[in-house]
Amino acid sequence: MIRLGLVLSLLATASPAQEIDPDPYRALWSDCAASGAEACTGQAAAACTEAETAMGGGSWAEVACLGLETDLWLDRIAADSRALALRALAEDQSRAALDGPAVTGIAASFATAQALWQMHRDADCVLTGVRSGSGMAATVAQARCTLAETAARARWLRAWLNEGP
């Protein structure tokens, strides 16, 4: 009976149906992202959660808000990755002209590392989630982990873009 109740309650709340508009939180995130300070990660999500909770949102609102900020970081990762991939291709071509083609160029290595970073982030955050328990507690912990890991990767990529490896 407990199991059935839990499954039903999870199914009932299985998706954060409400799409939250990121615009009110974009400026807060931008300031944080521009500052490079690690401590401000999650501020946009926290402001969103506070607003959504005031309107009656529960734990799903927190998960949706964490996802909203994660998406903002992911947009930056996508833009920076494109710039880094172009730079890597140019570097590969200029090296190939001097030394002949490398066994594995920077562009291919970067693409592989980014794809495997995402798989690593997802698997680690599932682990972080289930370590915290089951059901909603795990979902919230997983979303927090995903935000933290995504923001850390975004900062690393931006530093590479601006200052070199």
Next chain:
Amino acid sequence: MIRALLILLLSALPALAQAPDAGPWSGRFAECVHGMDAPAHMRACIGQAARLCMDETEGGHTTIGQTGCQAMEKGLWDDLLNSDWPEHRRWAEAADAAEREVFGDTFSKRAEALRSAQRAWIAFRDAECGLAYALWGSGSMRNIAASACEMQMTAERVIDLREMSEGMR
């Protein structure tokens, strides 16, 4: 399964250089890591054994020397990762077993999640350090960069998993 994971852990990366025997530095490495009262404090030990190895070995500061000393320290962290593994697995399996009594198999996925996360991390470490290698082109610095990356990431993984296991044992 355990054996398969250990083999994965040990064979994931090709050796970049012949690592010197860890004997002269393993004691001081152990003193450092076991002397820390919290996993996060172990970060102070990262690179210490490699630096001692470089200072105390003839040619330790050459490219080959640095690469080998870092590979040696990476091996020490790998040993720690392998020796910690049964303890990490134990908390995950114990928590799964306790939960299974109430919920069946639906939510008891910690041991499975731990294995998946470790496999994904190994693949990521190899790729990330492969990138560090590629970034240095054809110069010999690429060997130092890649072995430093492997040492750093393996050490960080030991610490991260210990932090995750804390409070679960």
